[in-house]
Amino acid sequence: MNARRVIAVAWKEAREIWRDRLYFGLAFALPVILMIVYCYGLVQDVENAPFAILDHDRSTLSRDYARRFLESRYFDFKGYAADGREAERLLVDARVRMVLVVPPGFERDLREGRPVAVQTIFDGTNTTPIRTLRGYVESIHRALGAELRADRLARTRGLAPERAEVLLQPLRVETRYLYNREVRALWAIAPSMIMFILMMTSPLLTALSIVREKETGAIYNIYSATITRAEYLLGKLLPNSVVSFLNILVLFVLATQWFGAPFEGSFRLFAIASLGFVLCTGCLGLLVSLLAKSQQAALMISVICGVVVALNFSGMTTPPQAMPPSLHATAQLFPAMAFRNVVLGTFLKGLDARLLWKDVAYFLLYAALAFALCATLFRKRTKA
Amino acid sequence: MGAAAVVAEAVRVAGLEKSYRGRPAVRGIDLSVHEGEIYGLIGPDGAGKSTLLKAIAGVLRFDAGEIDVLGTRIDSDRAAERIKPRIGFLPQGLGLSLYPELSIEENIDFFARLRLVGKPELAERKERLLAMTRLAAFRDRPMKHLSGGMKQKLGLICTLIHEPELVILDEPTTGVDPVSRRDFWAILSRLLRERHATAIVSTAYMDEASRFHRLSLVYDGKEVAAGDPERIREKRPGSLVVIDTARQADAVARLRPRFAQVDPQGATVRLFAEGLLPAEAGAAVAAALEGLPATVADAGEADLEDVFVSLLREGAPAPPAAPAPPHTPPARETRFAIEAIDLTRDFGGFRAVDHVSFSVPPGEIFGLLGANGAGKTTVIKMLTGILPPTGGRGQVAGHDMRHAAGAIKRRIGYVSQAFSLYQDLSVVENLRLFAAIYGLSRAEASDREAWALDLGGLRGHERDLAGSLPMGLRQRLALGCALVHAPEVLFLDEPTSGVDPIGRRRFWELLFRLSREDRVAILVTTHYMSEAEQCDRLALLFAGRLVADATPKALKREVAETEGLPVEMHVDRPLDALEALAARGFPEAALFGPHVRVLSKDPDGDMERLPRLLAEAGVTVHLAERRSLSMEDVFVHRVRALEETGGGRGEGA
Structure with missing residues (x-):
């Protein structure tokens, strides 16, 4: 291994990345765009859903009922509809996603203990947030129902309201959410996205930088020179890994500052693990470059494999603990799961090196093995 | 090393064979390159030149045969690595192997570092090479902004910076203007002598044969002839005769049965009289033309290309001239089929075409010559209405190109550099598609389809996929597609690049007939200087400017x-x-x-x-x-x- 030749390749590579505007844009703008698009696109928390109320009762209790929705951060009250036709128009124009129809005699029937149905009309074109919204509506109804029941019990039996509540609900669920106190999906998604995006872009950049030379024929400069296979591949791997590492830093800032995700752990640990991770993804890119002959092929292979691995083998869709053994074993072949573990561990759990050193060691071992594999498979004397 | 008197071999190749996925590229080639010489490999695209050079450079494995380079048998990857310190390899493609974002100096430095050239040596060699190639003043210019000739010289410097004993250059002169090419040969010779190095150089230009000490003519993976140019000429002795005549068609008809290679060319007929000395050939031709108003203008030494064509045909009879397709010569009323007046085109701050004026009457073959980047394609794109000019005006087939692009497109045919055929459609399907694009009626379309099949000699290939055709046929199919709507004006952008000499001659004969019989005005670009003589009139383009416009003779x-x-x-x-x-x-x-x-x-x-x-x-x-x-x-x-x-x-x- 001759360091001068490695530096020569790495230095040339760095200048090309810096000066080629298209490549520079691809290297630095793409991850940021993906982060913004995916974080907003994947979050299934519903907040500020616009809704309207068609109140046929116009009583004290119906206004109290409405207030409970008005105060919730999940709903955004757009006003009362005058009649059914207006309510329908609001839905058709997509100005509201939900209309609550409070029937006449709402207050009277409730006070007298008769069941009341509040019609809840949803805009059903988008199913996922609807399910979430229905959950919110139901829990507000449940709370109101329990209050009314306790209220009636207190009045009829002459008990204190607190006592009546306990009588009605002897067993209660006390929930505490660890690591993500407000159960905001964005907090979990933004850090995971760092892993997801880098699984796509990092192999892509490294693969493209080699395949581009294959396409033009500049790779023959390498084939016909005295530089060894490992020297050339290392010269390609290092600058592209630095670019990927810078990407992680940018995405880190985006996740914490823009999306407000909390970062509880040690930044130094996160940075070291990230360096290990980008070496792994860079080596995956080297592997892709061995397979692909054209830049289009390299793009397809990198992106498709990156997405498949990040979705299926990282624990994002199936948590690692719930994976069947075969899937869990396959997931070990990719650095995605370990890096998601590091990301979530440092962002949300505040884990320290004692709990994460295995992942860091895994990255280094993985990178060394993958690099050795590439250097063995790379040919300076080709078949075609 | 032994005494200088013994001719030592730098490279020896014996029985080399190489196939790509079962498709043979090199089929048993032998080669011997002496130390200190410039050895040439000449042949059309796909002849196997690059395969051979890559195998010698130790960057390509081969199927059978032996290669010895500088005394080392290349029989394994390990052996190939052993010769690499001593060789320099410049792959094919002008400037493609250089790094566009790096400057001239950074490119040189990169190659030097890759080869572990020491700092003082690098500084000294860099200055000397930059001075010799006159690139010193542009050392900070990014490679992507260099002209073709400069890229070529930079490629040479980068290949030579570690002072190799053997230099392998794959088509270094393709697409470079003749002035730069002359420069290139002089520089290469000087550098090789200084280091007492050897070079193997491939080229597709037959007229570069005289640049080599010795050479091999390769075709279809095999060697057709080898030796010094004189030796190769002796294999097919003969003379070149040029005849001036107003009745070319009659002259050709009379001469074809007696001579193998008879080609109408501009206002003359050119023939290769095999086995005859110039004086004898002149007399024989004069006798054959008895009674026709024709004179023998010149009788002299044959070009190597004639010899090559003759060697390739080896016993096989000359392909029969295509039967005259039925046609009605249309009346052409306009005085000029193409007229360009002060055409100018800027790309940003770069002037690609600079006040270019010329005119082409109906029935004339007009040649636009120039290197890559001289502006040929830009001129054609402006005249065909694809690209608006920055300045100047022009008319094509009686329509102003600025206002009537649509009308022009219906009356012209255009064959681009890449022959814009649909590779996965058959010959007939391609013709029908183009007929449909031009809105021909069903009856017209089937008439023209038959006409194009006859013209291109494509009968028997109707159902073949365009992508599977050999280069020469594909090129004639492209021509047929461009002619399916019977245009008055035909634009051809480097139609013969990479086609073998026989295919090129057949193609030019088609152009000749189109221009004479159908009075089609033809504007053709080429960077083959030898093809220029086939045109009635020539314009030379250099750096966007027209430097000449006259008949080849004038x-x-x-x-x-x-x-x-x-x-x-x-x-x-x-x-x-x-x-x-x-x-x-x-x-x-x-x-x-x-x-x-x-x-x-x-x-x-x-x-x-x-x-x-x-x-x-x-x-x-x-x-x-x-x-x-x-x-x-x-x-x-x-x-x-x-x-x-x-x-x-x-x-x-």
Whole structure:
């Protein structure tokens, strides 16, 4: 291994990345765009859903009922509809996603203990947030129902309201959410996205930088020179890994500052693990470059494999603990799961090196093995 | 190393075979390159040149045969690595192997670091090479902004920076203008002599054969002939005869049964009389033309291309001339089919085409010559209405190109560099598609389809996929597609690039008939100087400017009158001869392999005088002989004249 030749390749590579505007844009703008698009696109928390109320009762209790929705951060009250036709128009124009129809005699029937149905009309074109919204509506109804029941019990039996509540609900669920106190999906998604995006872009950049030379024929400069296979591949791997590492830093800032995700752990640990991770993804890119002959092929292979691995083998869709053994074993072949573990561990759990050193060691071992594999498979004397 | 008297072999190849996925590329080639010589590989695209060079450079595995490079048998990857410190390899594609974002100097530095050239050596070599190639003033310019000639020279510097003993150059001159090409050969010769290095160079230009000490002609993976150019000529001795006649078609018809290679060319007919000395050939041709108003204008030494074509045909009869397709010569009322007036086109701050004016009457073949990047394609794109001009105007088929692009497109045919065929459609499907695109009725379409099949000699291939056709057929299919709507004007952008000489000749004959029988005006671009003579009239483009516009004959006559005719001398020390000649008033003396060539106004006198002159400089002249002027001579002369008057922008612009 001759360091001068490695530096020569790495230095040339760095200048090309810096000066080629298209490549520079691809290297630095793409991850940021993906982060913004995916974080907003994947979050299934519903907040500020616009809704309207068609109140046929116009009583004290119906206004109290409405207030409970008005105060919730999940709903955004757009006003009362005058009649059914207006309510329908609001839905058709997509100005509201939900209309609550409070029937006449709402207050009277409730006070007298008769069941009341509040019609809840949803805009059903988008199913996922609807399910979430229905959950919110139901829990507000449940709370109101329990209050009314306790209220009636207190009045009829002459008990204190607190006592009546306990009588009605002897067993209660006390929930505490660890690591993500407000159960905001964005907090979990933004850090995971760092892993997801880098699984796509990092192999892509490294693969493209080699395949581009294959396409033009500049790779023959390498084939016909005295530089060894490992020297050339290392010269390609290092600058592209630095670019990927810078990407992680940018995405880190985006996740914490823009999306407000909390970062509880040690930044130094996160940075070291990230360096290990980008070496792994860079080596995956080297592997892709061995397979692909054209830049289009390299793009397809990198992106498709990156997405498949990040979705299926990282624990994002199936948590690692719930994976069947075969899937869990396959997931070990990719650095995605370990890096998601590091990301979530440092962002949300505040884990320290004692709990994460295995992942860091895994990255280094993985990178060394993958690099050795590439250097063995790379040919300076080709078949075609 | 032994004594210098023994000719040592730098490269020896025996029985080399190589297939790509079952498709043979090289089918048993033998080769022997002596130390210190420039060895040429000449052949069309797909002949196997690149495969052979890559195998020698140790960057490609092969199926069978033996390769020895600088005394090492290349039989494993490990053995290939052992020779790499001692070789330099420049892959195919002008500037493609360089790094566009890096400057000239950074490119050189990268190659030097890759080869572990020490700092002091690098500094010294870099200065010397930059000075010799006249690139020193542009050392900070990014490679992507260099002209073709500069890219070529930079590629050469980068290949030579570690001072290899063997240099392998794959088509270094393709797409480069003739002036830069002359420069290139001189620089290569000088560098090789300084280091006593050997070079193997491939080219698709037959007329570069004289640049090599020895060469191999390759075709379809096999060697057709090898040796020095004279030796190869001796394999098919014969003479070239040029006939002036107003009745070309009749002359061709009379001569075809007697001579294998008869080709109409501009206002003349050109033929290769195999086995005859020039005087005999002239007499034989005159006898054959008895009674026709025709005169033998010239009878002399044959071109290597004639020899090559003759060797390729080897016994096989000349392909029959295509039957005359049925046609009604349409009346062409416009005076000029194409007229360009002060056409100018800027791309950002770069002027690609600079006040270009010319006109083409119906029935004329007009050739636009120039290197890659000279502006040929841009001119065509403006005239066909694809690209709006920055300035100037033009009309095509009677329509103003600025306002009537639609009307123009219905009346022209266009064959682009890449032959825009649909590879996965059959021959007939391609023709039908183009007929449908041009809105032909069903009856018209089937008429024209039959016409195009006859014209291109495509009968028997109707159901073949376009992508599976050999280059020559594919090119004729592209021509048929461009002609399916019977256009008045035909634009051809480098239609013969990479096609073998036989295919090229057949193609040109089609163009000739189209222009004469159907009165189609044809504008054709090429960077083959040898093809230029096939045109009725020629325009030379250099750096976006028109530097000449006349018939090939008139262009040559002008050079002959102002500069003289070429005299070639076989000398023992060509580089010293070159310097001696430059010092004695022949600054344009040029190197052709082991020979030097000068333009002389008094050839007979100079053939006596120059050997004496050179003897004073210690150079022995073995033989001095006359040569005929080539279009390359004309081009070089025109560009130099332009540079001297300060009108040329040169490479620095």
